[in-house]
Amino acid sequence: MRQFNVASNLAWMLAERGLQIGAGIGIVxxxxxxxxxxxxxxxxxxxxxxxxxxxxxxxxxxxxxxxxxxxxxxxxxxxxxxxxxxxxxxxxxxxxxxxxxxxxxxxxxxxxxxxxxxxxxxxxxxxxxxxxxxxxxxxxxxxxxxxxxxxxxxxxxxxxxxxxxxxxxxxxxxxxxxxxxxxxxxxxxxxxxxxxxxxxxxxxxDPQLTRDLLSSGALFWVSFMCMMASRRVDQLLLKPFVPLTDLGAYAASMQILDNFVMLATILSAGLAPVYVYAQPTLKQARQNVLRIAGGMAGIGVIGGVLIALSAHWVVQLLYGAAFARAVNLLQLAALASALLFADVALTLLPIHLRQPRLVAIKWGLALIATLIVDAVAIPRFGTYGAILGYATANLLSVLFGLAVWKRYRNDEPAAYRVNA
Structure with missing residues (x-):
């Protein structure tokens, strides 16, 4: 029965998101x-x-x-x-x-x-x-x-x-x-x-209520700002160093991957309530997080490889011959995007532990890594340098998630650890 409920929730989420993804692809x-x-x-x-x-x-x-x-x-x-x-x-x-x-x-x-x-x-x-x-x-x-x-x-x-x-x-x-x-x-x-x-x-x-809302949401706010900046700062850094046609090709390839990676958030949102958040002990939650991360990483690898193999057809179908430069960029970035599937799954653990500080640190590190690698690589390699920054940030996020998973390994009820 539990598996049926999870599958049903996932089906509804996929249907709703699928409409948005399909419309988004058509619009782009x-x-x-x-x-x-x-x-x-x-x-x-x-x-x-x-x-x-x-x-x-x-x-x-x-x-x-x-x-x-x-x-x-x-x-x-x-x-x-x-x-x-x-x-x-x-x-x-x-x-x-x-x-x-x-x-x-x-x-x-x-x-x-x-x-x-x-x-x-x-x-x-x-x-x-x-x-x-x-x-x-x-x-x-x-x-x-x-x-x-x-x-x-x-x-x-x-x-x-x-x-x-x-x-x-x-x-x-x-x-x-x-x-x-x-x-x-x-x-x-x-x-x-x-x-x-x-x-x-x-x-x-009520000034006191305003201050309470500000202080309660500060870590989430910083986390979201770092996350969104790390996902788009590459295009801002690219513009002074590459022709507009190359910037357009890079943006086109990343638009495809944005829709692909959305699958990871759908899967994690559907699996987390039962297999992570509802677990009575930290040990069980950790084990399930690792299983979910492994399964989602596999999905990311398979999907990334399929996108890379069909990149020429995908670009031609969606964008036309004028965006031929996007093919190679899409192939490389698709393989790097597989890391995001594991990262989304591993992030479930700090969320379960109610540790927004860890999520903020992760996205802060990802943003810093993107800025550093892009600042060095983009002037030398152009759009390929931006993909290197994208891959580096994704890899760093996964490594951070694994470090958090290893750090919180005591077999204690989650609520006890949160209140400790």
Whole structure:
């Protein structure tokens, strides 16, 4: 029965994520073919800048909000908490948007990069602040509306991109507007859903609650910022050293792998509740984490090899002959991406131990490794240097995960170790 429940949960998660992955692949393919290598490079670079800046808005995440909502189900208390968390996230989003503008000024980007970044950056002000409603729904185990809202906003984006592509429009800001419309649509749906159910009483600002939310989420915040920066900083470092066509080819290959690696997060989320978090002793949890890591590493290797072998066909099908340079890059990066499957599984142990400090350290090390290797290798080897940095960061993350697994090996109940 337990195996059936796990399989059922995985099937639902795969179906939902599969829709998002399929739509994402289709959107990227239309962007690449519609904009060409250089236009695609402009768009992807702007997205990378926004992606890194958006990490600042991850302040006071679901890990902080949901447990507090579950602990106090009183509607007015929950509304008060959500208002404070929204304020923190929105302030962080404004700060992230300003940091993005400062970066574009300091690096002296042209209008070709400025305009799409400013438009795409609207999502920084909307996604995380209004995403607080998603945390509220998760606390109430009411996730179906959120799924429907995501599908609705995704449909808007797919429809808009398809229209621009069919019309033969090659204007980068036009495609950026569609992405922002998706963020606006999702924010409006979430806001309308919550406001229709929220208490009407006004809530006064509580400085102590704000400080508590800040301190509780600080480690998660740092961890998320390091994670998101390590995943996109390579494209920011590449731009000054390679032609735009090479940057576009590298971004195209990494877009494929982003969708492939998403499978690892789906598998870990489906397996962890039963096989890790529900285990009564640390010994059993550790054993299962290692088994999951081994199995997921195998899946990563098989998937990486298959992608590498079919790279020419995949690139030709999705992006066309103009992106032929992406074939070799995809082959190498696909093999390195297999390490991420083991890393995602090994990260389950520090999460089970409620040790966000360890996750923050891991992503901090990965970011530092990426910066160091890229700074040395990119000026010499261009896009291949970026792949070397990607592989090095992945390997370091796995080694760190194994070190944590070896360190916490006493056969004690997990709750005892957490409280110790």
């Amino acid at each position: 393919a239309m962007l690449a073919r519609g904009l060409g290598p250089e236009g695609f490079a402009h768009f992807q670079y702007a997205q990378a800048v926004v992606y890194v800046a958006a990490s600042v808005a991850l302040l006071c995440g679901a890990e902080v909000v949901i447990p507090r909502l579950v602990a106090n189900p009183e509607p007015l208390a929950q509304h008060r908490l959500l208002i404070h968390a929204f304020g923190l996230r929105f302030a962080a989003g404004v700060f992230g948007y300003m940091l993005m503008c400062v970066f574009l000024v300091v690096t002296q980007q042209s209008i070709d990069f400025w305009l799409p970044a400013l438009i795409l950056g609207i999502a920084i002000l909307l996604r995380e602040p209004f995403g607080i409603v998603t945390a509220w729904m998760q606390a109430h185990t009411t996730t179906r509306p959120n799924t429907l809202f995501n599908v609705a906003s995704l449909t808007v984006k797919v429809g808009g991109i398809s229209i621009l592509f069919a019309l033969g429009i090659r204007n980068v800001p036009a495609y950026a507007v569609v992405f922002s419309v998706e963020a606006v649509t999702l924010a409006a749906l979430l806001a309308a859903f919550y406001l229709a159910r929220a208490p009407r009483e006004r809530t006064a600002h």
